[in-house]
Amino acid sequence: NCVAERIKSITVNAAPKVQFLALRDTCLNINSFQLTQASEIGAVPGTGVYSGPGITNGSGIFSPTTAGVGTHILKYTFTSSNGCIDTASQSITVLPPPVADFTFSSPYCETRDIIFSDNSTASSGTITTWTWNFDDGSPVVIKKTSAPFPHIFTIAKTYNVTLTVTTTEGCSSAVFIKPITIHPLPVPDFSMSKTCLPNANAQFIDLSTIADGTQNQFTYLWNFGDPNSSTSNNTSTLKNPTHLYSALGPYNVSLQVTSNNGCAMEIIKTYNDIHPQPKANFTFSPASVCLGAPINFTDQSNGLDGSIQQYQWNFGDNTTSSQQNPSHTFNTAGTYNVKLFINNSQGCNSDTATKSVIVYPYPVVNAGPDKSVLEGGTITLEPTVTGNNLQYLWTPSQYLSNTTILNPVVTGVADITYTLTVTANGGCVASDQVVVKVLRFPKIPNTFTPNGDGINETWIIQNLETYPEARVQVFNRYGQLVFESKGYTKPWNGTMNGQSLPFGTYYYIIEPGNGRIPIKGYVTLIK
Incomplete structure (x- = not known):
């Protein structure tokens, strides 16, 4: 067996060990923050890098x-200085913030309660805190309930009211701003006229104002406080x-x-400027008068709560007077309704006092005509008299059959x-006279002896001169008319004839004449 062998040195480096702890849910509208939950726990030198949504650089x-x-996966990658790599991932949930909203009741008036009602919503969690700022210098109000509540603005102006709400997750809403314009209250006022019974027609004049000058758009509701008036008229x-x-x-007028x-805004004033009607009254004397005689009128009026300022007399004959106690003479007989009314210092007119005055004619x-009556004879007087309820008196009473009848016998x-x-x-008296002449026997x-010695020169017939219609005729022994007179x-x-x-x-x-029979006889003319 053929064998060849080479020996090389290999360096085995330590592998990094990464730990990435769980991330708490966070709120969408908070500021960016530093993640610290990931780290290399094997003491291996190197560099760690985060990646994922919301991570930059x-x-x-x-x-x-x-x-x-939403829920996002964040990754932490650690690279050792020898190039060894380890990674770990964790999820993070970004929660939506609550939405603050509110309304307020109208009208929006200074010094009056305005009810604020919360309309805020939270799609995640439950709202637990409401932070109110009324922009009027009052302290910030933090409430733990969404129940409506009042607030009073003391000055009329526009305020930017803000609301921030916070949920159980600790998410706070954006600041919700809603302006509210607070309007001034009217300043009600009015004047009341002085008036008088029985027709106390009181005039009420509005004097109300308002700071914004819109008093021409006021509406009014008066209550005259009159229990004697119907509801519709009150x-x-x-x-x-x-x-x-x-x-x-008094009446309480609102x-x-x-x-x-x-x-x-309401104002109540006490109306106590209604005055009683003065009472006109008078007496007069005498109780009745004859035409042409004056009547004296005496005022007996009562001005009640004011002094009498004016007197208005109407005598019923197209004449008047403003004196307190006038005297008046009527020019025509009749019955006159004399009237008096007065005016007092309160400007009130009285009732009218009316009394009948009788002016009797004479x-x-x-x-x-003057009468003639034969001596020893009688004659009836024949006056002409007109009037009512007449009584007669003849004076002197001598030779009259009756002194109290119209036609006595003389x-x-x-x-x-x-x-x-x-x-x-x-009792109106008038008189006239009549002469009664007695016609004595002539x-x-x-x-008579018209011989020029100045004695017994004319044939004087006594009493004949009282017979204005007497006729005298004288005849001579031949029947010749030698004298005649009417x-x-x-x-x-x-x-x-002068001879x-x-x-x-x-x-x-x-x-x-005058009822006497002719007288006949003889007269001897001696010279």
């Missing part, structure tokens, strides 16, 4: 974001409403103002002037 820096969600949605109160206050963003009295005894006084309704002389104001002087008549006896006929 073999340095062992793992980027979950680069790797992406409220209003007008800007400047009125309300009719039927009784004195105004709720709502802005165009739904922010509402009776119209005409005692009639006996002719002496000339006299009678006064008729008539009293009518209201005294006829049977002689009335006997100028006595016969014994002439005819003296001779001595003799003459025949006369005297017709006095």
Whole structure:
């Protein structure tokens, strides 16, 4: 057997021993981190390199974001300084982060609770922590429950509210930012007018404002606090409403103002500016008057909670007065409804006091024409009188049959002037006079002496001058008419046509009239 043999030296190097410990699950959105779980455990010198999804440059820096969600195999390769290699692999799971989300209730108003409700989701694990930041300087709020909760923003502005949620795997969401614009509250205010019963129609004027200047878009809800009003009449949605109160206050009037963003604010004011109606009243004297006499009116009004400022009198005859206690004279008889109302210092008008005033007319009295009556005869007075409820009184009472009747009978005894006084309704008195002249029997002389001695020159017939209708005729013995007169104001002087008549006896006929029969006789003319 042929044998050939060569001997060489072989160096056997130590093989590296790699250990790759298990990797914990990680979260997608965390920062890259250094892997340290793999190592050479045999003390063999050399260099280890990581590889796999999310590994760059073999340095062992793992980027979950680069790797992406899912389970990935990472490999660790160790090469000894002699070129000996050992490898090990481990899986790593990149978990998806939770997604933060939330909503909040409207309206969004300053100083009012706004309810925040979580809508966050987690596809892996369970959310355990909610971290809220309201961007208003208040402390960060960390909650362990997803239950809705309130938050109050004290100042109207826009806030960037953030939410971060964390799961049981320790994964935190991206910061979720949602802006919320907090609106100002209205500042409600109003004014109330002074008003008076019985028709207390109160005017309410809106004075509300808001910081953003949108008061022209307000809506209103008034409650007038009036228990005497129906429900429909006790409220209003007008800007400047009125309300009719039927009784004195106070009333609690409320105004709720709502802005165009739904922010509402209410104010309540006490309305106590309703005033009672003053009471007008008056007296007058005398109780009734005769035409032309003044009536004095005396105010008895009560201004109640205000002093009386004005008086308004209406006398019912198209005349008025503003005096407190006027005097008035009516120009026509009749019944007048005199009215008074007043105004007090609260600006309230009273009711109207009305009282009837009777102005009586004077009776119209005409005692009639002057009368003549034969001596010893009688005559009836014939006055003309008009009026109501008349009473009569004749004075003096001499020679009258009755002094209290309209047509008394007068006996002719002496000339006299009678006064008729008539009293009518209201004691109104008027009077007139009538003269009654007594016609005495004529005294006829049977002689006279027209001889120029100045004595007994004319035929004077006493009492005949009182007979205005008397007719005197004188005849001579031949029946010739030598004298005639109507009335006997100028006595016969014994002439005819201006010529003296001779001595003799003459025949006369005297017709006095006024009911006396003619008187016949003789008169002797002596010279």
